Amino acid sequence: MKTAQKSETDTGESPECAKEIGSTGDGLTMTPDTPGGIPGNAQFSFLKRVPPHARELRLRIIWPDGESKAPTGFDYPGNANFGLVLKDILFVSEDGDTWTRLSDARPHGLGAEVTLPPAGRKVWLSVGVPYFERHLRALTHYAEASADWAVTEIGKSGEGRPIHGFLRGPSDPRACHGTFFIQAYQHYSEWAGLYAVDALVRNLAGLPGAERFAWAVVPCLNRDALACGWRGDAMHNGTAADLPCGGNLNRDWTALSRPETRAAADFFGGAAEAHPPVRHALDFHMGWSTPERSGGGLTVFKEGELNATEARRERAFTDFFFEYVPIEDFAWEHSELDRPNFAAWSVRTFGGLGQTVEISRFRAYDAARKPVPVSRDYYASLGPKAAEALIRFHTPAL
Ligand SMILES: [Zn+2]
Missing domain, CATH: 2.60.40.3120 (Immunoglobulin-like)
Known part of the structure; x- marks a missing residue:
């Protein structure tokens, strides 16, 4: 062969x-x-x-x-x-x-x-450090060959490329602690999330407690942008200009007008039904840098959007996350339940918590938390650390 x-x-x-x-x-x-x-x-x-x-x-x-x-x-x-x-x-x-x-x-x-x-x-x-289509193919082959993951083609992109969903069920379905949703690459050039999710998929088996949860992962939602850069991204190539989302997949989680978001919504919905409840959704992006910010951070809901208990839990997780995951500890008070993005869709549809992880395009942190330039290894390290934060926060007895 x-x-x-x-x-x-x-x-x-x-x-x-x-x-x-x-x-x-x-x-x-x-x-x-x-x-x-x-x-x-x-x-x-x-x-x-x-x-x-x-x-x-x-x-x-x-x-x-x-x-x-x-x-x-x-x-x-x-x-x-x-x-x-x-x-x-x-x-x-x-x-x-x-x-x-x-x-x-x-x-x-x-x-x-x-x-x-x-x-x-x-x-x-x-x-920045690109992640290519063949890296996604290699990850998909890895997951297909692994006994831990069930890989399915959940739909096709606007230009007909396959979109895959990876599901890792709990070791004991009767004692499942719930499901985590993980997603990356809604926007072209936001490669860091692909490295993070790639490493999360490959390293989950080594994280104590991971087996108590179901993990539903869409490693790359915007397949066309992965293959063709901005020329493949419906937000920039004009193919979806007439849609309310303008082709921005992360503005399409109310209308679900794009084949990509519909496919992922069905896949995540199926995982939620099989392994309730949904505990947490994390969507990996690369953030908006300003003269004051590196672009790293975690979105949180504006005051009054969540009930008091969930709002407290979200803030507690956010602090916890920053301890585990070396990105800028910036809680971006930005989310609203009716926003058409993935994190808000997950929370309003399934409950639990839902947040966008923003990774900086230029600032990483070394082991002593000193700011250093980004690297491929830094980006990859974030995925397993984010998984560890999820597991530990949602399993308080560990
Ligand atoms: Zn983005």
Whole structure:
């Protein structure tokens, strides 16, 4: 049997999301090519194949100013500071698996400049650490081969790609403590959540107490954006402009107008019915950075949205989570029960708690909780830690 993996470009699709805007003898200038008028998080993405180069190559990345006018609902002001951290989160990779941070990158205007060593083949250059479609295929194969997980195709994306749901039942169904919902990648370029959920799926068996719960996981909801970058994301490619959600999957959990959200809602609903009650839903995203915030944090409901007991439990979990999971300890008081996002949908439909985990695009923390630049390993470490927080909080006797 042929097992050779096709590269990202062999498939004819590419998640590249950057363009060359100038070149000189020894240098290239590039910029993100997200459509204009979509400032904010959506611009925080840059992924490009750099051609082979026999000599050192000087690369400049010009960052958009982030201050241009955004459409209603996409207004995340204060992003201009992202250009200032760019030099800390430039990565290069030959194979798309091992990513090396370019530690000699220098700030250059609102952007960065870096010198790439000679390379005999194409290399990936990225802002942040990409997670590719084949990584999701490998995770799906892992879960299919594992005795712990039941993998099902729960539906197809807008462009017909399969969406998978992974269910890990409790070891003793009669003594089940309830179900956790885990989801990632509703929005293109928010790769950190994919690394977190990938590691959660692979490491759950080693976490004491995990077997007392059911785990319903949709590791990647926005399959089209994973395959094709912003060009595949219905929010940006215009294919869903006529829908109330505008193609933003995380604004579609009231109408369920997209095939992706309908598939996931059915899958999570089935898990809730088989293994009640739903204890907690966590939805992984990458957050909105401002001059004051790294973009890390956890959403909490506004005062008065939850009853007093649930509100107390949500705040208690939030503090508990920050102790286990090294992201910025920012409780973003933002959620309302009638909002069309996944966390609110889970709470109003099934009860329990529901929160959006926001992971920073540039700030990680080391073992001593000192801020350091992000890495693939940091992102992966967050998933098992989040699972541990869920297990321990919802099993007080442990
Ligand atoms: Zn998001």
